[in-house]
Amino acid sequence: MTRVADPLSPASWPVSLQRAFENLPPVAWTVALSGGLDSVVLLHLAMAWQQHRARPHTLRAVHINHGLQSQSNAWASVCQHICDRLAVPLEIVPVAVEGDSGKGLEDAARDARYEAFEQNLRSGEVLLLGHHADDQAETQLYRMMRGSGLAGFAAMPESRPLGQAQLYRPLLSQTRQALAELARESGLFWIEDPSNANDHYDRNYLRNRVLPILKRRWPDASERMERNARHGREAVILLNELAEMDAACTVEASTGDLLLEPLLQLSEPRQRNFVQWWLRTSGLPPLGEKQLLNALPEFLAARADGTAEISGPGFVIRRYNGRAMVLNQAVLGHRPDSTLWQPPGALSWGEGQLVAERSEGKGLVPFEPGFTVRSRQGGEHIVLASGQRQPLKKWLQGRRIPPWERAALPLIWQADVLVGIGDLWIHPDYRALAGQSGWVIRWHSPPFRARATGAAKPLR
Numbered sequence: 001m002t003r004v005a006d007p008l009s010p011a012s013w014p015v016s017l018q019r020a021f022e023n024l025p026p027v028a029w030t031v032a033l034s035g036g037l038d039s040v041v042l043l044h045l046a047m048a049w050q051q052h053r054a055r056p057h058t059l060r061a062v063h064i065n066h067g068l069q070s071q072s073n074a075w076a077s078v079c080q081h082i083c084d085r086l087a088v089p090l091e092i093v094p095v096a097v098e099g100d101s102g103k104g105l106e107d108a109a110r111d112a113r114y115e116a117f118e119q120n121l122r123s124g125e126v127l128l129l130g131h132h133a134d135d136q137a138e139t140q141l142y143r144m145m146r147g148s149g150l151a152g153f154a155a156m157p158e159s160r161p162l163g164q165a166q167l168y169r170p171l172l173s174q175t176r177q178a179l180a181e182l183a184r185e186s187g188l189f190w191i192e193d194p195s196n197a198n199d200h201y202d203r204n205y206l207r208n209r210v211l212p213i214l215k216r217r218w219p220d221a222s223e224r225m226e227r228n229a230r231h232g233r234e235a236v237i238l239l240n241e242l243a244e245m246d247a248a249c250t251v252e253a254s255t256g257d258l259l260l261e262p263l264l265q266l267s268e269p270r271q272r273n274f275v276q277w278w279l280r281t282s283g284l285p286p287l288g289e290k291q292l293l294n295a296l297p298e299f300l301a302a303r304a305d306g307t308a309e310i311s312g313p314g315f316v317i318r319r320y321n322g323r324a325m326v327l328n329q330a331v332l333g334h335r336p337d338s339t340l341w342q343p344p345g346a347l348s349w350g351e352g353q354l355v356a357e358r359s360e361g362k363g364l365v366p367f368e369p370g371f372t373v374r375s376r377q378g379g380e381h382i383v384l385a386s387g388q389r390q391p392l393k394k395w396l397q398g399r400r401i402p403p404w405e406r407a408a409l410p411l412i413w414q415a416d417v418l419v420g421i422g423d424l425w426i427h428p429d430y431r432a433l434a435g436q437s438g439w440v441i442r443w444h445s446p447p448f449r450a451r452a453t454g455a456a457k458p459l460r
């Protein structure tokens with residue numbers, strides 16, 4: 001960096017840094033302050049920028065105290081001291097990190113931190129993080145070693161939504177060395193995290209051992225990798241746009257199910273890209289490598305009414321009637337025991353519910369002492385309006401009701417006569433007539449389609 005008198009003055013910043021700050025929305029900024037070099041520099045730069053621009057919007061800082069190290073409270077005090085000197089309000093947020101969540105302490109702490117950021121920020125606010133080019137290179141290498149695919153290669157975006165707020169990383173184009181020089185020249189102080197020296201952790205190993213080797217050969221390795229990451233991010237955007245275009249002809253608007261015929265017209269890589277996008281936008285985890293390469297082609301090529309399925313955590317993809325649908329594993333295969341039911345009132349039936357309301361001239365004629373509700377056993381018949389009998393199986397097939405929904409349907413019996421099926425059918429001889437009151441039945445079917453439990457995790 002070429003410096004004029006004050007190294008913190010925006011006039012002496014490299015153009016890339018000026019541009020990054022220029023691009024930040026002119027709203028309230030919150031700096032995520034860990035007390036380490038990157039975020040301490042970031043806080044001073046943000047302050048200098050605001051003074052330089054004479055912008056009236058507010059600046060504050062937030063420190064997340066994970067309470068994981070003996071010095072955690074000392075870190076919080078240092079952050080407080082730095083902010084007091086700058087007259088920047090600081091909020092210290094303690095979080096509980098669950099070490100036994102199976103993710104590893106580092107990942108659990110990171111998840112807790114981002115959750116705390118999200119809760120701490122108000123709508124329209126901007127959170128600034130101190131990630132720099134070396135963090136980006138480290139993240140890219142780390143994800144590449146985990147085999148995270150193109151999204152991993154794309155590493156961290158410059159900005160992304162964070163709940164109702166927006167997260168930005170204005171230092172991504174700066175190296176750690178440049179930030180350290182600036183901090184030293186400006187007489188800033190910060191804390192070195194002792195755990196950064198522990199090469200047992202993958203990220204530290206990459207930072208302390210691997211990146212220095214790469215930089216000896218290619219001094220600008222971090223900048224090159226950030227360039228690659230940017231290409232990766234653009235490729236991710238383009239692939240998402242392609243999937244959105246494919247969705248126009250392969251997703252049934254009313255149900256969100258996949259239409260198999262148009263999907264099969266796409267090339268195999270495009271099918272894979274689309275299916276992953278489809279799952280992600282439904283808030284579900286993407287398929288693993290083996291499922292994507294082996295199970296998916298088998299599933300797509302299977303007989304339309306075959307038993308092919310692909311399972312994921314909590315969901316299963318099945319096909320029926322030329323469509324693929326994502327089903328909620330928890331509600332499949334329920335066959336409740338036979339139950340006596342005396343309307344009015346509701347009857348819980350497996351994961352669904354039967355409700356009866358009295359009405360004039362409509363619904364099922366009332367019976368004392370009520371009905372018996374049973375699951376399908378096989379071999380049942382229904383009576384059509386013409387008086388003809390028809391096997392229930394054939395009738396259900398004709399209405400294109402998928403097998404798992406058939407199994408969950410409540411069959412309503414009066415003695416040994418099948419008088420109703422959920423709210424789909426009533427025996428013609430048992431319909432209430434004009435002047436007669438009857439039970440109008442509503443069947444709230446179980447939530448078969450898997451719904452998102454939360455939005456898909458974005459790139460960090």
Ligand SMILES: Nc1ncnc2c1ncn2[C@@H]1O[C@H](COP(=O)(O)OP(=O)(O)OP(=O)(O)O)[C@@H](O)[C@H]1O
Binds near residue numbers: 039063065066
């Ligand atoms: N305890 C913390 N409180 C507030 N902000 C933090 C804290 N830890 C990290 N940050 C923010 O995150 C930035 C990156 O920190 P760091 O490099 O330690 O993260 P990381 O461990 O690589 O994880 P990730 O990059 O996923 O956040 C910091 O510059 C700072 O802005």
